Amino acid sequence: MRRFWPLFFLAWPIIAIVWSWLAPYYGWWFHKPAQSPLGQEIDNLFYLILIIVTTVFVGVNMALVYVLWKFSSTTPGEKGTFTHGSHILEMVWTVTPAGVLLFISLYQMDVWARFRMVQTFDKQALAHPLAEVTARQFEWRIRYPAPGRNFKNKAEIDEWLKHPSPDDVYTVNDLHCPANKKVLIHLRTEDVLHSFFIPDLRVKQDAVPGLVIPVWFEASKRNQYDLICAELCGWGHYKMKGRISAESEADFAKYLHALAQRQADDGVPAKVETKEGEGH
Amino acid sequence: MSTLDQTAHSSHDHDDHGHGGHHYHQPSTGEILGAMLTFSRDHKIIGLQFLFTTLIMLMVGGALALGVRWQLAFPFQRMPILGDLFFGSQGGVIAPETYTMLFTMHATVMIFLVIIPILAGAFGNFLIPLMIGADDMAFPLLNALSYWAMLPAIFFFGLSFFYGGGPAGGWTSYPTLSALQTAAPGSGAAQTCWLLAVTLVGVSSMMGSVNYMTTIINMRAPGMTLFRMPLTIWAMFITAILQAFALPVLTAAGFMLLSDRSFGTCFFVPAGIVVNNAAPTVGGGQTLLWQHLFWFYSHPAVYIMLLPAMGMVSDVMSCMARKPIFGYKPMVYSLAAIAGLGFIVWGHHMFTSGMNPALGMSFMVSTMMIALPSAVKTFNWLGTLWGGRIQFNTPMLNAIAFISMFVVGGLSGIFMAAVPVDIYFHDTYFIVAHFHYVLFGSTLFGVFAGITFWFPKMFGRMMNETLGKIHFVITFIAFNGAFFPMHLLGIAAFPRRLADPYHYPSLEHLLSLNQFITISAIVMGFAQFILLFNFFSSIFIGKKCGRNPWNANGLEWSAPSPPGHGNFESLPVIYRGPYEYSSPLTEKDYLMQTEYIPKSSQAAVAPTGH
Numbered sequence A: 001m002r003r004f005w006p007l008f009f010l011a012w013p014i015i016a017i018v019w020s021w022l023a024p025y026y027g028w029w030f031h032k033p034a035q036s037p038l039g040q041e042i043d044n045l046f047y048l049i050l051i052i053v054t055t056v057f058v059g060v061n062m063a064l065v066y067v068l069w070k071f072s073s074t075t076p077g078e079k080g081t082f083t084h085g086s087h088i089l090e091m092v093w094t095v096t097p098a099g100v101l102l103f104i105s106l107y108q109m110d111v112w113a114r115f116r117m118v119q120t121f122d123k124q125a126l127a128h129p130l131a132e133v134t135a136r137q138f139e140w141r142i143r144y145p146a147p148g149r150n151f152k153n154k155a156e157i158d159e160w161l162k163h164p165s166p167d168d169v170y171t172v173n174d175l176h177c178p179a180n181k182k183v184l185i186h187l188r189t190e191d192v193l194h195s196f197f198i199p200d201l202r203v204k205q206d207a208v209p210g211l212v213i214p215v216w217f218e219a220s221k222r223n224q225y226d227l228i229c230a231e232l233c234g235w236g237h238y239k240m241k242g243r244i245s246a247e248s249e250a251d252f253a254k255y256l257h258a259l260a261q262r263q264a265d266d267g268v269p270a271k272v273e274t275k276e277g278e279g280h
Numbered sequence B: 001m002s003t004l005d006q007t008a009h010s011s012h013d014h015d016d017h018g019h020g021g022h023h024y025h026q027p028s029t030g031e032i033l034g035a036m037l038t039f040s041r042d043h044k045i046i047g048l049q050f051l052f053t054t055l056i057m058l059m060v061g062g063a064l065a066l067g068v069r070w071q072l073a074f075p076f077q078r079m080p081i082l083g084d085l086f087f088g089s090q091g092g093v094i095a096p097e098t099y100t101m102l103f104t105m106h107a108t109v110m111i112f113l114v115i116i117p118i119l120a121g122a123f124g125n126f127l128i129p130l131m132i133g134a135d136d137m138a139f140p141l142l143n144a145l146s147y148w149a150m151l152p153a154i155f156f157f158g159l160s161f162f163y164g165g166g167p168a169g170g171w172t173s174y175p176t177l178s179a180l181q182t183a184a185p186g187s188g189a190a191q192t193c194w195l196l197a198v199t200l201v202g203v204s205s206m207m208g209s210v211n212y213m214t215t216i217i218n219m220r221a222p223g224m225t226l227f228r229m230p231l232t233i234w235a236m237f238i239t240a241i242l243q244a245f246a247l248p249v250l251t252a253a254g255f256m257l258l259s260d261r262s263f264g265t266c267f268f269v270p271a272g273i274v275v276n277n278a279a280p281t282v283g284g285g286q287t288l289l290w291q292h293l294f295w296f297y298s299h300p301a302v303y304i305m306l307l308p309a310m311g312m313v314s315d316v317m318s319c320m321a322r323k324p325i326f327g328y329k330p331m332v333y334s335l336a337a338i339a340g341l342g343f344i345v346w347g348h349h350m351f352t353s354g355m356n357p358a359l360g361m362s363f364m365v366s367t368m369m370i371a372l373p374s375a376v377k378t379f380n381w382l383g384t385l386w387g388g389r390i391q392f393n394t395p396m397l398n399a400i401a402f403i404s405m406f407v408v409g410g411l412s413g414i415f416m417a418a419v420p421v422d423i424y425f426h427d428t429y430f431i432v433a434h435f436h437y438v439l440f441g442s443t444l445f446g447v448f449a450g451i452t453f454w455f456p457k458m459f460g461r462m463m464n465e466t467l468g469k470i471h472f473v474i475t476f477i478a479f480n481g482a483f484f485p486m487h488l489l490g491i492a493a494f495p496r497r498l499a500d501p502y503h504y505p506s507l508e509h510l511l512s513l514n515q516f517i518t519i520s521a522i523v524m525g526f527a528q529f530i531l532l533f534n535f536f537s538s539i540f541i542g543k544k545c546g547r548n549p550w551n552a553n554g555l556e557w558s559a560p561s562p563p564g565h566g567n568f569e570s571l572p573v574i575y576r577g578p579y580e581y582s583s584p585l586t587e588k589d590y591l592m593q594t595e596y597i598p599k600s601s602q603a604a605v606a607p608t609g610h
């Protein structure tokens, strides 16, 4: 038994590492590599931390298993080494991790600033918001400005956020956007907290009652992406499913135009659009 | 020196009140169990009351968790036994609103009725006076009340199940879901009961906290200087301070939310919110304010749920490695650092909440820094084992598991502390993996170590070693089987709190992994019956033991097992710290804190430097 336990504690980190190593082959890993430039940087940061963390994990477990192996004893009353510690060791294992941790946190700042600091946002995207997305139990309501509408200044955008224009275009759960371009939405909620989560683009932002939060993203491939509500919003939270469709600039213009036309031409209220939007 | 005199004095005062050596009576098992049914003011009885209650609650919380796991493995299919029993009207199927209730109440029970009260309530109560050489707590009546306040809390949590299917706002109870009665079936009276119950748990914790601080400061036996206290006591002391400073914030926030709900005060509700076609709110409040207040308590609370276990594991480890704690003072300082830093990291739960992004940066740095004292402690535990004579008995195995699991939980925290990476991981199963590695993997294994280590002191009998090891092995394997894959789920963006995630095309393929997790969780759940059986049967049939079955140094081991009312037959005097294992001053491999060694024979050996 004396040798059994060190091996027992050795087995599990080995299994953990092998398991993680194989995970991507079974689909137990990122669904796709990030489909956006900022997302790729987030992935890189993840892999950097993963390397550091795995090194520490392996090191600590090796040390643990070694001491368990080397210093186990079955003789009662046998004496161990009588020592109360080492000043030098304490210094070493305080300062080294401190340096590593400080490095990790400083290294993250830039990506975070670009994701969330409005000052760093793309001017073009800020000036031409793609849409307003309003979360409510349990759907995503989308309001685009009329096709071709140009906002003169920030004040006009603020006004548009407060008071919808008659020519706005509405749809539900299906957000279209041009690919390969930084686009910006204004996120809000009508009732409780929700969270706007597009895993493939590595974007997540809570929708907060009383706040309008600008969120930008850029899809680097023409594709469709899951939009998941990631903040508990009630019993139907699980089915608050949306979709992002990134398409070419021309296709997007066409889509928006058709949407606007259908909405205006026959005078049928947005409800009908809703049905069609959900039907996909 | 003056502190020393004072402690000597206060202990003497208590002696005068009649707990001296004269009428020392060692209770029988029957007397102990009988006293647990009464309003006893004996700290040991209160500790055992907490322990029994929390062990039962552990099984309740576990059953709720199995409900959650069933749904994730077999969504909307009939759950045998438990499903038929509780959701018979739904055909044994867990409805989505039931699912939200299940994870809400699982977390609530585990946090407020198991982990917090088992550490501070059960072990804090049982161990503090015994380990510092006091005859009881400073305020025995307050102490008893702190246990009895738990019962109405349990009552209100229980009552909440009967309204609208139970509270379903998550254990975090974020407004406006939790503030507006119409927001969800469980946001009505159930949420009110929930808030009342949490407040009562807070009242209980606060009474305990005041008591622990006072007792540890004032009632140490002569010679028990601060730096001769066992790390368990340091951890309990620092935990009590954490509670005293953090709890009022939660209590205040709880009352604010209650009044938002009952009187429409709108502390947390902005204007113009329309829920379920109800009239728009008048508002003026801020939902984020709740998150700040809640996490200002609840982040320190995660350390309230860990530090005592760290202390206990240190004691077990030093004893079972027959070696002094490596770096006693760094261990104390790092406990203090964790507690101090713990107050300035709450924002790491709010990186995606919409708070000022500049705050995100500062919270990231402070959060990274809190990993530092955790690392220091880990290295010191390894240092403690190094050069020891390690005995693989049940307490030690659980203590080693604590370290092994704590490393994982600490390291996964680093991913989430990095804000950009947390954008992705927040509210996915990565978080769930993280906190189960720290709360179950560390704290609960620490508790298992504590139970098996101090059981002989509680009842004067040993627990069964074989059953202990079987319980350990199954729990350890099943635990990792259940929780390690959750990291992978998180990396695959599997969100938490979704009743049925599989209708998202990108998550569909994760069902099989979830089934594996659920099977592991079921095994783990059932393994706990082994623990319960071992615990309860050993009370009656365990092998009888003397005062000090582990040959440990701590003061508690110089009292009879089980100790009688007043704990020590005569006032103990303390000559050294609790970790002088393998000291050259003696032939034995341990040296109790109370054992006097004359100066002359001390001089014969080299100075120990302690």
Ligand code: HEM
Pocket: B172, B302, B303, B305, B306, B348, B349, B367, B368, B370, B371, B374, B409, B410, B411, B413, B414, B416, B417, B418, B422, B425, B426, B427, B431, B434, B435, B438, B439, B443
């Ligand atoms: C090594 C130090 C640690 C770091 C750096 C760390 C970091 C974090 C971060 C950043 C989060 C928030 C993640 C998110 O929601 O996006 C988190 C969540 C959490 N942590 Fe830790 N953590 C550490 C240790 C601990 C410990 C020791 C405990 C408990 C004993 C703990 C318990 C929790 C819990 C319960 C949550 C989730 C709460 C919830 O959302 O329901 N953590 N941790």
Ligand SMILES: [Cu+2]
Pocket: A193, A194, A195, A229, A230, A231, A232, A233, A234, A236, A237, A238, A240
């Ligand atoms: Cu939701």
Ligand SMILES: [Cu+2]
Pocket: B298, B299, B302, B345, B346, B348, B349
């Ligand atoms: Cu925290």
